[in-house]
Amino acid sequence: MRRHHHRCQIGSDSETGSESDSDTDTPMRCISCREEYLPRNAGTCKECYVEAGETEEELKREIDDLKAKVAFLRLSSSLDHGTSSTSRSFTDVVLIASEDNAGSPPIPAHKSVLVSRSPVFKAMLENEMEESLSGTIKISDVSYDALRTFVYYLYTAEACLDEQMACDLLVMSEKYQVKHLKSYCERFLVTKLSPDNSLMTYAFAHQHNAKHVLDAALSQIVENMDKLTKREEYMELVEKDPRLIVEIYEAYLSKQVNTAAGGTSTSKTS
Template identity: 55%
Template sequence: MRCISCNARYDVVTCKKCHEDLKAKVAFLTTAQKNYQEDLEAKVAFLTTSQPDSFSDIVLFASDGGSAQAAVPIPAHKAVLVSRSPVFNAMLENEMEESLSGTIKIRDVSYGTLRAFVDYLYAAEVVCLDQQLACDLLVMAEKYQVHHLKDLCQKFLVANSTGRILFRPTPSCTSITPRRSSTQP
């Protein structure tokens, strides 16, 4: 038999020298991968604000038509909103009412959806995403042009669809339009 690495003649698949070299390379790569992962986790922790309400300079309110939670403010930072959404950028860069008052009232959205939306703008992740929240966030992502959230919601809805779409697809949501099977006319 020959060593598969150095082609030397041995009674096993690899010779001792090649085995030790491979073992050292695996150890190095494992350590490098662990260091890289720790570095990425540290960067993500740095980029996400642990307390978004500290030093906030704007407040958002949900207005879904009478919910008690609609009056609960969601503090945010203009810099975060502006950097994540061109709609917020236009709204807050110009002297619109929201920019002057420091308050944004978002109609036809529940507190939970708005909270999840703002949290996504900070951390680029949605906790406890279900089909209803994905649909609601998709509408908000479309309205505020947060493309990566829109893509996330569309992918979630496609992956978790039960064969029917619960809302009417729009021209800008082409990736979630139902496909016809070859047996349908």
């Protein structure tokens, strides 16, 4: 495949501008969107544009290959088929949600899968601990639904999340060290951040060591700092964990200082 030696990068406006000062300002038409533009605003020559299109095609092909690989590697868990065919899927362990042990059924699984996905399950099952001998793993402080979703994720790398489920799974993924699931939940929670839930999310992220959520929640809070002290959760957090509130004020102060510095340099150049 033909390829330029350079990689495409956006050059600075001023540079391009100065070199095309002698151009007339007759409008031209973009070959992709058909909109008119002045020569001085031109983006790329045709060669670079074609190259970018080829790169896009290649990347899309790679994505298709990877998707097929994921579909191949995804295992069918006992949950794919309901409980009836469980006996046929060669499971050798069951998981039980301790929170509602009254009625919900045990969830069958394969030791080999649990061991592949989680170093905690690995230690538990490979070292003749109680769980390995009995073939039963009790998971504490979790609902049947959350456990079911957790096990399903271990087989398929897929989960249908809402905010509650994302929090539940984040806690489990932290406990059983399933990194891939933890980062999946973190990304979901970041998309759900709002000024209204940012303080609670921040506290939750702190408790469960979720760095990305923590950072995102903190910026959200700092941006809406004026309303901070009026919030109920604020009062609660001051009572319960004042250090967290201190961190918020530190982040706010640091932003104020940076903005002031940035503002000064802008006014100098203009």
